Ligand SMILES: Nc1ncnc2c1ncn2[C@@H]1O[C@H](COP(=O)(O)OP(=O)(O)OP(=O)(O)O)[C@@H](O)[C@H]1O
């Protein structure tokens with residue numbers, strides 16, 4: 001939000017990043033991510049950076065990344081939410097019971113009805129919002145520390161989920177619902193290119209209109225070549241990502257089965273790419289919505305103000321208690337979305353769904369540069385943090401590192417990332 | 432400086448009646464009554480911990496008094512929180528500057544009252560433009576519009592707080608030691624600003640430890656000691672020594688009270 005470049009446009013020619021006004025911290029994280037990927041690619045003889053693995057990595061990251069965007073707001077307001085993994089389980093249990101038991105038995109809406117998936121998701125979102133809002137009420141209005149409220153929630157909601165399902169695994173889930181799981185629902189190549197082009201146009205338009213608005217107010221702007229360069233980089237990233245996901249081909253026997261099912265024979269040499277999964281589209285939509293919320297809405301402004309100085313926020317007329325309720329309710333809604341993706345990916349609800357996710361989510365936000373002291377954090381950082389964590393985990397699994405040692409490395413990386421961040425902030429003098 | 436006499440025949444802008452508030456066993460403010468008229472500057476004096484900040488916080492909505500009432504323009508005012516105070520056009524510059532360190536000057540200036548565009552999104556460019564405009568008047572040397580206020584000097588931060596009060600056209604302005612962090616030039620600027628606002632008909636409560644400054648800037652001075660009001664005097668009727676005596680000994684000098 002607050003870019004720290006100074007007024008005078010005379011930034012030294014030597015520092016290209018300064019002219020581009022790219023966040024050096026973002027650059028550092030991207031650098032770390034690239035190094036992790038290249039390292040595992042070498043260690044696995046090139047198996048890490050295949051379209052297939054990148055596709056899998058992406059869909060594995062979605063659930064944690066969705067929650068991490070909400071955790072940014074929670075941590076920015078100087079709170080913490082330890083209950084997200086358990087809340088995910090409760091939302092997942094509610095949605096699984098809704099679609100397999102409650103709707104068919106009590107409302108006569110049978111499995112296979114197009115109403116099942118949307119109704120189940122609405123139930124899940126309401127569950128998340130109500131539970132999250134309730135926890136926010138305890139924190140905001142009753143002044144119980146969020147650490148305690150959500151530590152309690154960690155135990156409570158995990159076991160509420162257990163009671164909802166009597167400890168059973170619930171499945172298989174509705175077919176339409178499963179489309180949000182990842183590989184079961186993708187856009188296909190053509191659709192993915194369309195989305196990519198729309199994204200490129202939108203990115204360029206956003207950059208350009210921000211510039212126009214600054215010019216209209218006679219503020220200093222970046223040189224045109226810098227704006228163009230950023231547009232080109234954005235386009236390359238978007239198109240490259242979609243190209244990679246499109247390059248992951250649907251296995252031949254899966255295609256053959258599809259043709260059989262529709263009573264046709266598959267043409268010789270027919271191939272088809274998966275393209276962008278719906279779950280990834282959901283994550284992108286969440287990321288955009290949360291970024292806009294953080295930067296462009298009063299709600300977002302108040303979240304950062306409250307994190308920076310709660311007393312000042314209160315004295316400026318911000319209702320910080322109600323704000324806390326809203327932040328936790330939003331976190332709950334995002335848990336429900338993550339629950340949709342996670343259970344759809346499994347194709348059933350299981351008791352241990354989301355176990356330890358609270359740690360992954362908090363780690364993703366913190367690795368992504370969210371300061372536990374409050375007031376600082378970015379949505380893209382948290383998503384990148386989730387991606388780095390997932391890459392480490394999958395990479396080590398592919399290399400054949402023992403599971404216990406994987407956790408040792410991930411834990412150490414978390415602490416190291418925060419240390420690097422502290423040193424970076426001291427060096428740059430950033431708050 | 433020759434002061435134009437204040438017309439106190441009408442209804443006062445603010446009337447605090449018999450305000451009391453205690454923290455634990457400490458009576459921070461003990462049955463204090465004080466009023467303020469349009470175009471008037473009332474100085475609040477007193478030793479550290481006398482209860483000056485606490486008294487004005489009851490007016491600004493930061494605290495809720497245990498007993499006593501506030502009247503604004505003669506009407507009973509329910510001030511439960513800072514939002515209510517703003518609705519009565521009461522603006523406050525707090526002693527401990529109430530700024531969000533991680534946000535820039537414009538975001539702080541408009542905090543709680545952001546400008547939005549047609550879609551309801553906050554309009555940062557418009558807010559920055561307004562901020563530049565008001566700083567042109569208050570502090571023309573200010574340049575750091577895009578830095579978080581944590582990167583500003585004490586005086587620069589002060590000017591953000593002052594700009595906020597001025598921009599939103601307060602009718603009642605509370606300044607809690609506004610010049611404590613300022614150099615001589617900036618202090619003079621605040622003094623000039625107070626004169627200007629006074630001419631526009633604002634009522635100002637000015638908390639200050641400098642009796643000379645109070646004598647120069649204020650029409651009346653209220654002195655507090657241990658939570659109680661020692662007295663209210665016309666500053667032109669007393670000497671600085673009289674004021675010091677009131678602050679230290681808690682005794683009202685033998686002059687007609689205002
Ligand atoms: N939130 C609080 N909790 C407990 N005690 C408080 C609180 N605020 C003020 N007090 C006490 O109330 C008394 C009056 O404090 P106040 O801040 O009003 O003094 P002051 O006159 O503004 O002093 P100074 O000149 O140092 O700013 C002090 O004894 C102080 O310790």
Ligand SMILES: [Mg+2]
Pocket residue numbers: 483484485526607
């Ligand atoms: Mg004080």
